[in-house]
Amino acid sequence: MRKHADEASSTKQDRHTELVKIAYHEIVEKGFEGLRIRDVAAKAGVNNATLHYYFRTKETLIHGVVQYLMQEFTTQRIPRENNEESNALNAIRYEFEDMRFRLKSMPEMFTVLAELSLRSRRDAGIAEMMKQTKLGWSHYLRGLLMDGIEQGVIRKSIDVEATIDLIMLQMSAIGYQSVELGYSDGLDRIISLLIVQTERFLTDED
């Protein structure tokens, strides 16, 4: 019960994160519909009033989950050397490969993402957080595409904005698919197809 002084400062943050993670996994299992403040508290081994001490409302907790997820999504990638990405076309392929990596190693992330996406329609807070993440992503892709054009590895004639959207849409599609059917060899093959298709699209003159 009692903590050492040096732990005390981080204790609150710890519990905060702990509760968010539990909520996250509850959503994976039961969806937003099935998320119960009491269940989260129980799994954390605390009273449900205690949870309200950390998160004033259920909504606050959910926003905590969103933040956690968005951060995870941006952070969790295949570790690789910086110079590997020197070629923009490769970097884009790496994006797909990162997706494959996440799909295999943390499939629940996409379940929560799908739940979140739906909920964002009715929760402006969630919508905003997701929008920011997407903006960051599209910004990154824009940079890659323009680098690629400059490097001469991507054809000049592409419609940059539409291409960004196309790539993001295809990656989202993979995520949704995995939520519906789980990760499979079939999905793996499709990712490979998409990589080929995308590379061809980015390089072949019509």
Add this chain to the structure above:
Amino acid sequence: MRKHADEASSTKQDRHTELVKIAYHEIVEKGFEGLRIRDVAAKAGVNNATLHYYFRTKETLIHGVVQYLMQEFTTQRIPRENNEESNALNAIRYEFEDMRFRLKSMPEMFTVLAELSLRSRRDAGIAEMMKQTKLGWSHYLRGLLMDGIEQGVIRKSIDVEATIDLIMLQMSAIGYQSVELGYSDGLDRIISLLIVQTERFLTDED
């Protein structure tokens, strides 16, 4: 309240469908999470016990919605002459065009579809109904692809099964995208890109 003679015989069916349609729109607005039997009944102008007369449980009503949606999804397409589809490659493009048509004229359908997809993870009944529809769809696409190969308009070297999955995934992706951001010119452009990409994929030898 008023009843035409020719309507009288189908009253029960009417109310059944009426309730399903109302539930459908409630789901569009508030999601599954926000679906309340009482609200549906109220919007239909009947007592909530009456709703239970038609649908024994909430689940039954929801399954009614699924059935309605699946049927709508399969039925609502751009009306066109039979002979137009004679070319299999065209027919596949028509699939995308139908999608565009649905996206514009009945965007709510995709919202419900997304909700359904998520819920199917926890409701075997829904999962089964959706699976059947998807099976029907993939069956249809398989036919088209093989016709196309036979007609010589699609290259022999494609992996038929993977291609089916790829096309369905891309179409689903469009749906999800529209749920998140609504229909937009951007999405319209992406569809066009996808059509081009797909046709190229189906015809160009590597």
Add this chain to the structure above:
Amino acid sequence: MRKHADEASSTKQDRHTELVKIAYHEIVEKGFEGLRIRDVAAKAGVNNATLHYYFRTKETLIHGVVQYLMQEFTTQRIPRENNEESNALNAIRYEFEDMRFRLKSMPEMFTVLAELSLRSRRDAGIAEMMKQTKLGWSHYLRGLLMDGIEQGVIRKSIDVEATIDLIMLQMSAIGYQSVELGYSDGLDRIISLLIVQTERFLTDED
């Protein structure tokens, strides 16, 4: 569906009795608490509104069950020759034997009787019907006791009214016991004991 003319007049009565009997068996299985107008109607193969045509309210139906039960209770006995009962002491023993007979051949009767007895506390109608039956029974026993005294087979010194109550209480006791534990050899032995005890009580001078 259509009935012959000679059946028509008794049809209504038939359905009436049919419904009462079904209700009776529903009470046996599920108790008053579990009695549902709809279930009775369903088992009779009619619409529940039809049941309301025959019995305006649930209470009416229940009163029908009481009447049916009380009549059954008074009627169902071991068939025996009139002259067998010439001896009043024998006649009283026959009462116990009839009880044994009913216990074995129609145990459900006592279940309903127990349910009824409890319900009579809150339903004046039931209370009255049961009271009448009990009055008839005590009247009959009184006659037997006085005959017995006159015949010299029962001692003059008994308190007639108290003895009537005692006998009725013991018989009720047997009924309740059978409801709780079902009919058993143990109960059978107790009945025999009670017969002996009662005869001794009625004949032995203290």
Add this chain to the structure above:
Amino acid sequence: MRKHADEASSTKQDRHTELVKIAYHEIVEKGFEGLRIRDVAAKAGVNNATLHYYFRTKETLIHGVVQYLMQEFTTQRIPRENNEESNALNAIRYEFEDMRFRLKSMPEMFTVLAELSLRSRRDAGIAEMMKQTKLGWSHYLRGLLMDGIEQGVIRKSIDVEATIDLIMLQMSAIGYQSVELGYSDGLDRIISLLIVQTERFLTDED
């Protein structure tokens, strides 16, 4: 509302018992059929959700009532000196006297007992609790009878098991009778008759 310092620690237990007692009296008045969670809560002056805080389900509350009743039944007796019971025959008479005492001072107990007995047919939990109490009772009587035989105040020739059943049945009978007609002088007389009859049965060689 007001709380003494010495009561404070046992508040939860208090409310628990309070709710059980209220439920108990509701059953007396309206039977199991008429027991409403809301009414119990209202009479306790608490929100009905509060009742669910103490008793997760209606069934749990009812089981609480059973437990309470069974304990009351075993505990509530005429206070008497230990040495008074030294004679086993007296002790058995005391059983009847205790019954008379309970009948007069807490007649509702037998109403609930009757309701319980009926309900136990459909509720295994209740059945079990009642069975245990009955087992304890029969065990106690067996001890008395065998003591009596050893002491020479009860004849050796009795069938111990059947006698236990007989005594218990007669006591139950008294209870049921009081439920039906309330406590009366008539019932009082019957108890006296039963005591005499039982003593005679236990002592007289046939």
Add this chain to the structure above:
DNA sequence: GATGAATGAGCATTCATTCAT
């Protein structure tokens, strides 16, 4: 920081009853 107790508002479901046909 943490908790036990309490609650308001709500929810799906049930059921006897009614009524137009």
Add this chain to the structure above:
DNA sequence: AATGAATGAATGCTCATTCAT
């Protein structure tokens, strides 16, 4: 005589939230 449709009034139960301690 019979029924399909409809309903009002409950009913047990749930859940996020609050508050005194």
